[in-house]
Amino acid sequence: MKIEGDYLFNGPRDEVWEMVRDPNVLATCLPGTQSLTKISDTEYEGAIGIRIGPVNGTFAGKLTVSDEVPPEHCTLTVEGKGAAGFAKGVGHVNLSESEGGKTLLKYTGELNIGGKLAGVGQRLIDSVGKSMIRKGFESLDKTLAERIAAKAKG
Secondary structure (H helix, E strand, C coil): CEEEEEEEECCCHHHHHHHHCCHHHHHHHCCCEEEEEECCCCEEEEEEEEEECCEEEEEEEEEEEEEEECCCEEEEEEEEEECCEEEEEEEEEEEEEEHHHEEEEEEEEEEEEEHHHHHHCHHHHHHHHHHHHHHHHHHHHHHHHHHHHHHHHC
16 A cells, blocks of 8 residues: 655654654554553654444554664654454655745554554555645644744743
């Protein structure tokens, strides 16, 4: 399954990059995240609860960051499994400065799923995936606004 899209953040690229690389921020912004622990500068382990149609469950897995050029781009590799199946994927994230001090994030990737999860149908998986990504970005953007306001207050 291919995934791609973009999101315009209301803040500078350096701030967005800092948040994207902070497991504490990500754990509070990614829908369904139950835990996210930094293992090394490029590896994280965690668990996420997902519900897609009649299939739900917790997936435990690993996220690896590679090809990193801060604050411009990185590659994310994820592997997870649970009772409802497994997921493996690779995604590429690019951040570019935009007008008005904003940041445009573009992402592309490939995700492979198996088990019961694969049986619920491509369109349903695609819909839930896009919704989770959008909610995650909206939550990150809200956190970004709070950080910018806190820095402005000194």
